[in-house]
Amino acid sequence: MRRTRTSIGLAAAASLALVLSACGEDDDGGSADAAGPTGEIGSTDLAAAGCPETVVIQTDWNPEAEHGGVYQLLGDDVSIDAGAKTVSATLVDSAGDSTGVMVEVRAGGPAIGFQPVSAQMYSDDSITLGYVDTDEGIQVSADQPTVGVLAQLEKSPQMIMWDPETYPDVDEIGDLADTDATVRYFEGSAYMDYLVGAGLLREDQLDGSYDGSPAAFVAAEGADAQQGYASAEPYIYENEVDAWGKPVEYQLIHDAGFQVYASSLSVRADQLEPLSDCLTELVPLMQQADVDYLADPSGANELIVSLVEEYDTGWQYSEGVADYAAETMAELGISGNGENDTHGDFDMERMQTLIEQTTPIFTEQGTPPAEGLTPEDVVTNQFIDMSIGADV
Structure with missing residues (x-):
C-alpha cells in the first residue's frame, strides 16, 4: 500500500478551493492547460x-468507487476543472513517486452526453484509455474496435434487486419468473436478452422504462423488481431513499451466467501497437494502483466524493455509498483477483462464451460484431504482470 495515498486524498480535498480557482477556462474557452509533472x-x-x-483516461460515469484505481494514480498536485469534469495530476507509482507524465481522468455519462466511451474514443484522439465493457467491445468490434488491456473489475456489479418481504421465496433472478413481478430495466440492455433467452425471466414481465430513479420501485410498494448495481443501490435504498428505508x-x-468484464480499461485497436511500449510499463502500475485502492480506499474515496460535488451534474454520491461500494466490491469479488492469484487479467474461455452469447443478440439489434471475432480481438493479457494480485 502506498505510504502517501491517504494523505494525498486528504490533501487534494483540503486544497479543492485553491485548485478550482486555478483551473477555470483559458482565453479560448477551453480547459486551462495542466502544469507538468512534479517530483x-x-x-x-x-x-x-x-x-x-x-x-488521458475516459471513464464511463461520474466519479465513483468502481473507478477507484484510476483516482489512485493521482499525485498530490491535483488540479480540477469542474467545467470540463476532469481532474489531473502527476501520475504516481505505488510509492507515491512521479512517473514523469501527467494523468487526466475524465468523467463520463452526462459529461460526454451519455454516449458510449468507445464512440468517444473514436471522436477524440487525445484519449489514451477508456472504460469499455467487454460486451460493448464485442458489439462495436466491426466499426469502432477496442482492445481491453486491464480488467479493473473481475465481475460486473450489475444486478437485479427485489423486496424480500414481498418475495420471501425468491433467492435468485430465475425465481422471479415464477412470480407476477414486473422487472424494470434500461431498454436495449444485452444482459436482459440473455436472461430471457436463458429462461431466467419471462418476456411478458419486462418493463424497459427504468430511468435511474427510485420513484417507480417505491411506488410499486415491493411488487416490482429492478436493475441496479450491487455497489450502490442496496445501500442507497436502505439508507438514503426515505420512502423505502429497508433492505x-x-x-x-454475473452469477446468473452473463459474465461481462465491466469498465475494462481499453485502447483503440489501431493504437494497441503504437502504445505497446507505454502499456508494458503503465498497465502493471495500474494493476498495483487497483490493489492499493482495495487495501485502503479512503483517500481516493474522499477525492471521488469531492469531485462529484464540484462537478455538480445533478448526480448524488455520498461518502457512505463510496465506503459501502469499496467494501461490497471486495466482499463479492467484483474487484480483486480472478480464478488465479492475478489482478486484472482476462479469462479467454469466459470471453469466448460472452461472444457466443452476445453475437445473436447484437445481430438482432442491427449491430453485428466483426466476422470471425475472437477473444483476442477484444481483450489481451499482453501487458499484465501475472505476479500482481490482491491480498485476498
Whole structure:
C-alpha cells in the first residue's frame, strides 16, 4: 500500500478551493492547460517508455468507487476543472513517486452526453484509455474496435434487486419468473436478452422504462423488481431513499451466467501497437494502483466524493455509498483477483462464451460484431504482470 495515498486524498480535498480557482477556462474557452509533472521520477519512467505527456483516461460515469484505481494514480498536485469534469495530476507509482507524465481522468455519462466511451474514443484522439465493457467491445468490434488491456473489475456489479418481504421465496433472478413481478430495466440492455433467452425471466414481465430513479420501485410498494448495481443501490435504498428505508435482496447478473468484464480499461485497436511500449510499463502500475485502492480506499474515496460535488451534474454520491461500494466490491469479488492469484487479467474461455452469447443478440439489434471475432480481438493479457494480485 502506498505510504502517501491517504494523505494525498486528504490533501487534494483540503486544497479543492485553491485548485478550482486555478483551473477555470483559458482565453479560448477551453480547459486551462495542466502544469507538468512534479517530483523526481521513481522506479517507473513512463515518459521514457513512450507514454503521452498526459495519459488521458475516459471513464464511463461520474466519479465513483468502481473507478477507484484510476483516482489512485493521482499525485498530490491535483488540479480540477469542474467545467470540463476532469481532474489531473502527476501520475504516481505505488510509492507515491512521479512517473514523469501527467494523468487526466475524465468523467463520463452526462459529461460526454451519455454516449458510449468507445464512440468517444473514436471522436477524440487525445484519449489514451477508456472504460469499455467487454460486451460493448464485442458489439462495436466491426466499426469502432477496442482492445481491453486491464480488467479493473473481475465481475460486473450489475444486478437485479427485489423486496424480500414481498418475495420471501425468491433467492435468485430465475425465481422471479415464477412470480407476477414486473422487472424494470434500461431498454436495449444485452444482459436482459440473455436472461430471457436463458429462461431466467419471462418476456411478458419486462418493463424497459427504468430511468435511474427510485420513484417507480417505491411506488410499486415491493411488487416490482429492478436493475441496479450491487455497489450502490442496496445501500442507497436502505439508507438514503426515505420512502423505502429497508433492505433489498439481489443477484449479480454475473452469477446468473452473463459474465461481462465491466469498465475494462481499453485502447483503440489501431493504437494497441503504437502504445505497446507505454502499456508494458503503465498497465502493471495500474494493476498495483487497483490493489492499493482495495487495501485502503479512503483517500481516493474522499477525492471521488469531492469531485462529484464540484462537478455538480445533478448526480448524488455520498461518502457512505463510496465506503459501502469499496467494501461490497471486495466482499463479492467484483474487484480483486480472478480464478488465479492475478489482478486484472482476462479469462479467454469466459470471453469466448460472452461472444457466443452476445453475437445473436447484437445481430438482432442491427449491430453485428466483426466476422470471425475472437477473444483476442477484444481483450489481451499482453501487458499484465501475472505476479500482481490482491491480498485476498
